[in-house]
Amino acid sequence: MNGPISSAVLPLLRCPRCAGVLEGDSTLGCSACGVRYPLVDGMPWLLPAPDLALAEWRGRLHAMTTHLKRQAALYRAALRPDVTRPTTRNRLKLLAMACSDHARRLQALLAPLEAEPAAAATYAALAPVVAAAQGLASYYPNVHRDWVWGEEENQAALAAVRRALGSVRPERLLVLGCGAGRLPYDLHAILRPAATVAVDINPLLMAVARRMYAAERVDLYEFPIAPRDLASHALLRTLTAPAPAEPGLHLVFGDAKQPPFAPGSFDTVVTPWLVDVVDTELESLAAIVNSLLAPGGHWVCTGTLFFQQADPERAYSTEEVQEIVAGAGFESPRLQSSRQPYLASPASRHARVEEVVTFAVCKQHEAELPLRPMPSWLADPRHPVPLLPEVADHALALRVRSYVASLVDGRRSMSDIAAKLVAERLLPPAEATGIVRDYLLRLHDEAQLRTGT
Numbered sequence: 001m002n003g004p005i006s007s008a009v010l011p012l013l014r015c016p017r018c019a020g021v022l023e024g025d026s027t028l029g030c031s032a033c034g035v036r037y038p039l040v041d042g043m044p045w046l047l048p049a050p051d052l053a054l055a056e057w058r059g060r061l062h063a064m065t066t067h068l069k070r071q072a073a074l075y076r077a078a079l080r081p082d083v084t085r086p087t088t089r090n091r092l093k094l095l096a097m098a099c100s101d102h103a104r105r106l107q108a109l110l111a112p113l114e115a116e117p118a119a120a121a122t123y124a125a126l127a128p129v130v131a132a133a134q135g136l137a138s139y140y141p142n143v144h145r146d147w148v149w150g151e152e153e154n155q156a157a158l159a160a161v162r163r164a165l166g167s168v169r170p171e172r173l174l175v176l177g178c179g180a181g182r183l184p185y186d187l188h189a190i191l192r193p194a195a196t197v198a199v200d201i202n203p204l205l206m207a208v209a210r211r212m213y214a215a216e217r218v219d220l221y222e223f224p225i226a227p228r229d230l231a232s233h234a235l236l237r238t239l240t241a242p243a244p245a246e247p248g249l250h251l252v253f254g255d256a257k258q259p260p261f262a263p264g265s266f267d268t269v270v271t272p273w274l275v276d277v278v279d280t281e282l283e284s285l286a287a288i289v290n291s292l293l294a295p296g297g298h299w300v301c302t303g304t305l306f307f308q309q310a311d312p313e314r315a316y317s318t319e320e321v322q323e324i325v326a327g328a329g330f331e332s333p334r335l336q337s338s339r340q341p342y343l344a345s346p347a348s349r350h351a352r353v354e355e356v357v358t359f360a361v362c363k364q365h366e367a368e369l370p371l372r373p374m375p376s377w378l379a380d381p382r383h384p385v386p387l388l389p390e391v392a393d394h395a396l397a398l399r400v401r402s403y404v405a406s407l408v409d410g411r412r413s414m415s416d417i418a419a420k421l422v423a424e425r426l427l428p429p430a431e432a433t434g435i436v437r438d439y440l441l442r443l444h445d446e447a448q449l450r451t452g453t
């Protein structure tokens with residue numbers, strides 16, 4: 001290691017914005033566009049728009065801990081004197097204590113993110129860079145599966161990738177969307193490549209992975225979906241790795257849509273349970289994976305290929321996936337299926353069995369990468385920014401939103417708010433109340449979703 005960034009990894013890294021060479025060792029700067037990328041929790045933070053991404057995740061952490069503290073208060077409030085059943089009181093006490101303690105533990109674990117965040121709405125109103133579906137706790141059950149009770153699942157995931165790889169022996173391995181980090185840890189220990197780089201965007205999962213690789217112990221609560229008994233409603237679990245990670249295993253924050261690596265850096269790329277959750281179309285992701293691979297390199301894709309995209313064109317069938325992969329410079333994939341347990345916590349009555357599909361394909365030729373041309377006013381910060389129609393529309397939308405928000409004062413009803421909008425000629429009388437209701441309902445739903453993740 002040279003400083004915090006390994007000298008084995010530094011030559012592979014590139015600016016996720018402009019693909020310029022990165023320099024430095026404690027923070028990285030792009031030699032081409034000048035953007036600086038910090039280390040967060042000791043790991044290179046190579047997300048495009050690094051400051052905004054950091055602010056967004058910080059806002060999410062703040063929202064999550066605030067939610068947990070509110071939950072704790074709700075459980076405490078439910079402990080009224082007339083609630084006399086001892087088991088009920090014990091459950092409420094357990095949950096109140098666990099929610100407060102969990103908030104404290106998350107704050108400690110993610111202290112490198114902490115700073116006083118601006119209101120989440122400010123980040124949301126500015127260009128959000130982290131996909132809305134990617135919450136801090138979106139894949140939280142993975143931490144316990146990876147490092148507490150998931151031996152059978154972890155072994156099944158490892159076996160599926162090894163089976164697909166066959167006799168291929170990776171030397172430079174990339175795991176994109178590594179989650180809490182167990183699969184790259186196992187692959188690195190068993191296949192012994194010279195370097196394995198594990199990449200994710202989620203700071204909570206990466207914080208856990210980093211500590212596991214260093215053989216540190218982390219205590220975090222599990223809140224099973226369907227607890228088996230009273231004590232299982234909140235269980236403080238100790239996360240540990242079987243042994244420290246073998247040398248050569250590295251963690252890098254990065255976005256699979258704009259991965260921070262030089263083309264051809266890897267001979268093997270693994271995407272475990274990623275292609276159907278990432279917020280880009282499979283055609284782009286396949287071309288990106290192709291570009292990361294050296295000629296003759298291999299892409300291993302594993303998961304359930306369950307595309308839930310709102311756009312019906314992108315909710316692909318297995319056959320379409322095969323065609324898209326073959327169209328991105330790879331051989332045509334042959335799928336291997338295996339039935340695997342999925343998130344089967346011993347503390348929960350709820351568990352799934354999934355039919356997991358895995359394929360390994362060899363890169364046959366380069367694929368065309370989707371072009372992202374940069375207009376001069378974005379490339380040069382001194383250039384005047386043109387008032388484009390989309391910017392004007394956005395500005396108008398923000399003014400309308402801010403006006404509606406200013407009308408909510410704790411006294412006005414929906415009809416009062418609608419009447420104001422009608423008076424300002426912003427909405428026709430027949431529609432106004434219905435639209436105001438839909439808008440407030442959406443805000444309410446979004447707030448519920450945010451607190452759930």
Ligand SMILES: C[S@@+](CC[C@H](N)C(=O)[O-])C[C@H]1O[C@@H](n2cnc3c(N)ncnc32)[C@H](O)[C@@H]1O
Nearest residue numbers: 139177178179200201202255256257272273278
């Ligand atoms: C379904 S989880 C799978 C996690 C892990 N591979 C596993 O099998 O346990 C999807 C993972 O992809 C990550 N992810 C989602 N969008 C991403 C993106 N644009 N770039 C990198 N990682 C992403 C999530 O943070 C999450 O860790």
